Amino acid sequence: MQRKQKVLTLLCCFLTLTTIVLRYSYHESSSMYYLNILHGWSDSTLPNKPCACEHCVSEAHTSPWFDERFNHSIRPLMSENTVLSEDIYIWWQMLQQEQDPANLTAVMEELFKIIPSKEVYLDWGAPRCRKCAVIGNSGNLKGSSYGSQIDLNDFVFRMNQAPTAGYEKDVGSKTTHHFMYPESAKHLQPSTSLVLIPFKTLDLQWLISALTTGNITQTYTRVLSKITANKDKILIINPTFFKYVSNNWLENRGRYPSTGLLTLVFAIHICDEVNVYGFGASSEGNWHHYWENIEGGAFRQTGVHDADYEYNITRTLADIGKIYFFKGS
Structure with a gap:
């Protein structure tokens, strides 16, 4: 009982x-x-999601391949507080083997008196859905009619020469950020952010000069002595980020990453949705710029970048749903 x-x-x-x-x-x-x-909040914007988009590029635990490479703690841009470790500084200075570089600290102090010194794009989180278009310069943009679609993005990233006048139907007219280095520089509209990719201390000195005295006219080739750009919208790619892309994403293939890959990984770090256009060969298998009529491997066989490996990275990102890849014509 x-x-x-x-x-x-x-x-x-x-x-x-x-x-x-x-x-x-x-x-x-x-x-x-x-x-x-x-x-x-909807189901796609619950607090544990990293953004308010349907699919967030930075979302972890969706692909081991991606998680091994992506490091959200890396700051893509320089500020007045940026400090380079000795190994990164040596690696960076060897990219173009600058002889007797100026004191980096002194150059940075001078530079950040001219351009903004605060870190930007640290506002990621559940309420935000920032859609970005990364526009390569491939000839596959010809006849694509992507222009209006590209211009719907919040940010539109272009690189190097990348003309839009006369090509608006295929490449769009909007440019929020233009990535360049001294040897590929061009004049910009006041609404566009100049994003400098520095390969050496001299490139930072060139930017100071191009915005002020115009006394630097030569690096390893002739460069613009002065440039039209909004000083309040200038950004500098951090050499630490440069090396991170080379190590984590490229696994040190090629001498250093191309402007295209740097821009793409930058977009993955500051955007929530990434749409990619103008990468890879045309439908005929030609590698040329959309504003040129050059057959063959005009910008692919540089001897500096591993173009095939970089393109495979882009395709893998598309295959695992991290970016939307538009093949063009």
Whole structure:
């Protein structure tokens, strides 16, 4: 009899505990439901998501390949507080083997008196859905009619020469950020951010000169002595980010990453949705710029970049759903 009472007591305790757990679970789920309504969150914008887009490029645990390479803690841009480790500084200076470089600290102090010194694009989080278009210069953009689609993005990244006048139907007219180095520099509209990719200390000195005195006219080739650009919208790629792309993404293939790959990984770091256009060969297998009529491997066989490996990275990112890749014509 006593044994039966013990069993009944234990059963009652179990049922009571189960009831409490179920009520608590219901209460929690109901609270989350009303919390979602209060904040305007949908299923795709719950607080544990890194952005408000349907698919967030920075979302972890969706691909081991991506997780091994992507490091959100790396800051893509320089600021007045940027400090380079000795190994990164040596690696960076060897990219174009600058002889007797100027003191980097002194150059940076002078530079950040002219351009903004604060870090930007650190506003990622659940409420944001920043859509970006990365526009390569491939001839596959000819006849693509992507222009209006490209211009719908919040940010539109272009690189090097990349003309838009006369090509708007295929490449769009909007440019929010233009990536360049001194030897590929061009004049920009006031609404466009100049994003400098520095390969050496002299490149930072060139930017100072191009915005002020115009006294630097030569690096390893002739460069623009002055440039038209909005000083308040100038950004500098961090050499630490440069090396991270080379190590993590390229696995040190090629001498250093191309402008295209740097821009693409930059977009992955500061955007929530990344749309990629103008990468790879044309449908005829030709590698040329969309504004040129050059057959063959005009910009592919540079001897500096591993173009095939870089393109495979782009395709893999598309295959695992991290970017949207538009093949063109």
